[in-house]
Amino acid sequence: MPQDIVPLKRALISVSDKTGLIDFAKGLDAAGVEILSTGGTAKALRDAGLAVKDVAEITGFPEMMDGRVKTLHPVVHGGLLALRDDTAHQASAETHGIGMIDLLVVNLYPFEETVAKGGSYDDCVENIDIGGPAMIRAGAKNHAFVSVVVDVQDYEPVLKQLDAAGGTDLATRKRLAQTAYARTAAYDAAVSNWMADAVGVETPRRRAFAGTLAQGLRYGENPHQRAAFYTTGETRPGVATARQWQGKELSYNNINDTDAAFELVAEFDPAEGPACAIIKHANPCGVSRADTAAEAYRRAFDCDRTSAFGGIIALNQVLDGETAKAIAEIFTEVVIAPDATDEAREVFAGRKNLRLLTTGGLPDAAAQGIAFRQVAGGFLVQSRDNGRVTLPDLKVVTKRQPTAEEMADLLFAWQVAKHVKSNAIVYAKDLATVGIGAGQMSRIDSTRIGQRKAQDMAEALALPLPLTSGSVVASDAFFPFADGVEALADAGAMAVIQPGGSMRDAEVIAAADARGVAMVFTGQRHFRH
Structure with a gap:
């Protein structure tokens, strides 16, 4: 039966990340804890006067094979695994000269960091830790008697307990064991997923995902749901890597919507000019490209001013003072951009409910990656939707050819439609959305909703014609019937971009020809559920 408080008399410390190491080890030393160590960790401790x-002294074996087997020894693992209240275990330990190890402090070879830095295959393999996980699992299994520390964050709590009680209590050892197993699980997940990519296994027999707690959240999508935010260590610029300059903590919905906004605006190369996306409930309610960021924001805002209230705003360039002043005219939850000027930060400084995030860069919209979603009894895994089309990819299927201006608008609308929940319809004109229909069960409903929103905005702006007059339309998937094309033509649209591939393509094309609407096929679909 394990005792509640286990004194810490002997510790084994072997860490790659030496953050906080010296202060922690000094605290152990001051409490009379004997310290065993290896390699670079031992040197760092000795250099600090400890x-x-x-470990080689107690195993009787020198470090060999580049240190690969230094801790893989019965003297080490016996000291971690021996049950203190089992007379046979203790007798075996005494017979073979195995001393007990009460505290194990290990963090692992920097495998994830090596991958993130683009290390070669051989470098990544060399940074796969073997002895560390083996010790962690052994010590954690024997948590009735052994404390295992794998995170720097646990140094201070362990020292506080050691100072107060001379050791650790059982509840702490259980918590440390859970953290330890989570760490080795995450490490193994990183290794297995990297190797699947490295050797070209598209559907590995087993797939694991892991994350590190970044933030406990007040609740999830709704107040009765518990939630937290975990990061994977991926360096892709976005909400997970951003610096928050001000405002209260992000909520579950804020994080989800901010990610959607930034991924959308990243479709537009900042070298080709500013772009702005306004998101509400993971759907865009306005997107624009323009000569200045302020103009891009205003034109995005004028697509659907009602929905923009309390939304998320993303920019593909530096947020400047003029743009910040325009944004500050209405309530906005989050603004995210690669950077922000001092003037822009000053404009937002007095708005406690507005969160400003800067990322230092844009995510690569064409980069490969993995997306997954939980379902009952499992999860779905797919590659990230990094599909893009350019002018040479388009096939004109109608009698009328789009004009150069219409073609530019078509490509713009297509990039936006990729980020709209299906069924998606995007009306655009002069590189700005003018009406968006999202998430409907039928495409004709999305077509009508987008047109209606454009009509409402035209009335609000006191314009004589609907915003959709002279616009183009992007549809994320093919039109199953001609009624959708007829409806958008009634709204004033002059050109359409869609994947094609319907059994009724001929009827849809004929309807476009009958209304003088140009149509191009992409051969690519962008469902987003």
């Missing part, structure tokens, strides 16, 4: 015994 007494350290090399």
